[in-house]
Amino acid sequence: MSGDKVSVECCKGINGLEKVVLREARGSSAEVYLYGGQVTSWKNDHGEELLFVSSKATFKPPKAIRGGIPICFPQFSSHGVLEQHGFARNRFWSIDTNPPPFPTSSSNKTFVDLLLKPSEEDAKIWPHSFEFRLRVALVPGGDLMLTSRIRNTDSKPFNFTFAYHTYFSVSDISEVRVEGLETLDYLDNLQNRARFTEQGDALTFESEVDKVYVSTPTKIAILDHEKKRTFVLRKDGLPDAVVWNPWDKKAKAMPDFGDDEYKHMLCVEAAAIEKPITLKPGEEWRGRQELSAVPSSYCSGQLDPQKALLLYHRLSFWQWILSVIIFWSQADSAEAELLSNN
Numbered sequence: 001m002s003g004d005k006v007s008v009e010c011c012k013g014i015n016g017l018e019k020v021v022l023r024e025a026r027g028s029s030a031e032v033y034l035y036g037g038q039v040t041s042w043k044n045d046h047g048e049e050l051l052f053v054s055s056k057a058t059f060k061p062p063k064a065i066r067g068g069i070p071i072c073f074p075q076f077s078s079h080g081v082l083e084q085h086g087f088a089r090n091r092f093w094s095i096d097t098n099p100p101p102f103p104t105s106s107s108n109k110t111f112v113d114l115l116l117k118p119s120e121e122d123a124k125i126w127p128h129s130f131e132f133r134l135r136v137a138l139v140p141g142g143d144l145m146l147t148s149r150i151r152n153t154d155s156k157p158f159n160f161t162f163a164y165h166t167y168f169s170v171s172d173i174s175e176v177r178v179e180g181l182e183t184l185d186y187l188d189n190l191q192n193r194a195r196f197t198e199q200g201d202a203l204t205f206e207s208e209v210d211k212v213y214v215s216t217p218t219k220i221a222i223l224d225h226e227k228k229r230t231f232v233l234r235k236d237g238l239p240d241a242v243v244w245n246p247w248d249k250k251a252k253a254m255p256d257f258g259d260d261e262y263k264h265m266l267c268v269e270a271a272a273i274e275k276p277i278t279l280k281p282g283e284e285w286r287g288r289q290e291l292s293a294v295p296s297s298y299c300s301g302q303l304d305p306q307k308a309l310l311l312y313h314r315l316s317f318w319q320w321i322l323s324v325i326i327f328w329s330q331a332d333s334a335e336a337e338l339l340s341n342n
Contacts, residue, residue, distance in 0.1 A: 007110040007138075010095075013040075014059040020095070020112045020136075028142030035061055037093040037114045037134050040068035042144045042291070050231070050293050052167040052265035056256045064089045066256040067167045067265070069146065071134070074126060074160035076242075076273045077189070082126060085165065088116060099133055102147075111137035129154040130279075144291045152279035159278040163242055163271035164289045166233070171226035173245060173263050178203040180220040181241065187212040187274065205266070208247035214274045216241040222268055223296055230296035235270035237287040242269035 013019035013033060019040070022030045027045035032038065042050045053067030064070060064085070073088040075081075096115035116132040123129075133149040146164060170176045179202045187193040189210040198213070202223075220241055222231040235241075244267040246254065251262040270289040277285050 008112060017059055022110050022112065022136070022138045024110050024138040024140065024142055026140075026142065028138055030136065030138050030144055032112055032114070032136050033059075033065065034093050034095070034114070035059075036065055036089040036091070037071055037116060038065055038068050038089060039136055039144070039146070040065060044142055044293055050169055050291075052169040052261075054257050054261055056258055056261075058256050061092075062090045063256070066254075069167070070165040071148070072161070072163040072165050072269075072271075073132065073148075073150070074128075074130075074158075074162070076161040076163050076271060079161070079193075079273075085163075086160075087122060087126070088132065089165075091116060091119070091122070093134070096133060099135075102135060108137060108139050110139075111135055128152070128156075128158040130158070139290075142293070145288065146290075147286065147288045149284055149286050150277075150279065151284040152281050155281055157278055157280045159276040161271075161273045161276050162238070162287060163240075163269045163273065164238075164287075165242075165267060165269050166289070166291070168222055168231055168266050168268060170222070170224050170264060170266050173205050173266060175225040176205060176266055177223050177225075178220065178243060178266075178268060179223065180217050181213050181243070184213050184216060186214065203243065205245060208245065208250060210244050211242070212271070212273050213241045213243065215239055220268060222266065228296055230294050231268075232292040232294060233268060233270060234290040234292075235288065237285065238270040238272050238289065239275070240271040240273045242267065242271050242273070244269070 007023050009021045011019060011021060013031070018034045020032045022032070027047070029041070029043045030039055031041035033040055039051070040053055044050060051068050057066040059065060070085065070089040072085040075086040078084050093114040093116045096113040099113045114134045118126070118128070118130060131151045131153055135147045137145045139145055152158060181198055181203060182201060184198050185195055186198055187195055189212065190208065216239060218235055220233045222233070224230070245265070246257070246262050248262060251257050252259050272287065279285055
């Protein structure tokens, strides 16, 4: 953890659970609970909350916290012998005061390093030895970065699936669209993981969705029309992306989720699911997710030029058309001038 007491603070959270509060110089902030190693808040420099946490979330172990960024490990969903989404999200993590060298291009000091090792009880249900190191960092400008490093400390290989189960806060799910997953294959969890190919220009939402997109790009954008805000998700080491919203019926069936809260959240999750990660003894895997929140215009689809996904390609086409028009108009003018001089 950073030694800067101004930017990193340990304190008590809901129900006395320990948490770490990160504050960046310009005003953005994040909160991380040691229970679950879970980010439960990420605010921009205006103090606006960017993550969704249910008003009915239970901050009482062993129940997982509904919202924020739960860590799904070593199993995603119920596709395996373990409990839903594995056990990392409902274990107590420790602060890693002396982590191994962490290569970084930034001198950023607003971060916390957490560590999870299996307990005796964990070893009974998942008989593998590992060290899971998680760094949560607020980078200058307010972006939120999570980097996971999982090392096999066992004498035999093991495999696992993984996801950052990020709950984004949105104004109205019917006014949201996701760009970057067009034309990709996905596994539909509502149809026994049947495989389909996504159609259309962008994802919009009219009913329950629970899909695992495979072989996805390193950038995905979530555009919120009403808030004129775009989330940009960047990821490394995580080839898949989950998109989930429970909609009305399932929302009413979940005791830790408000009946109408589905309207104000969307999960877009950087993940490794279709092909489990395999680690040999001594090997380490790394998976990183970086979240940005930038102004956007829903109608034009124009995102921040430094952080857009599709704008470059769209503009390039129209710039080419414009350049052709300008070229021919200039050519016509030159020809007319030449004729008048003659």
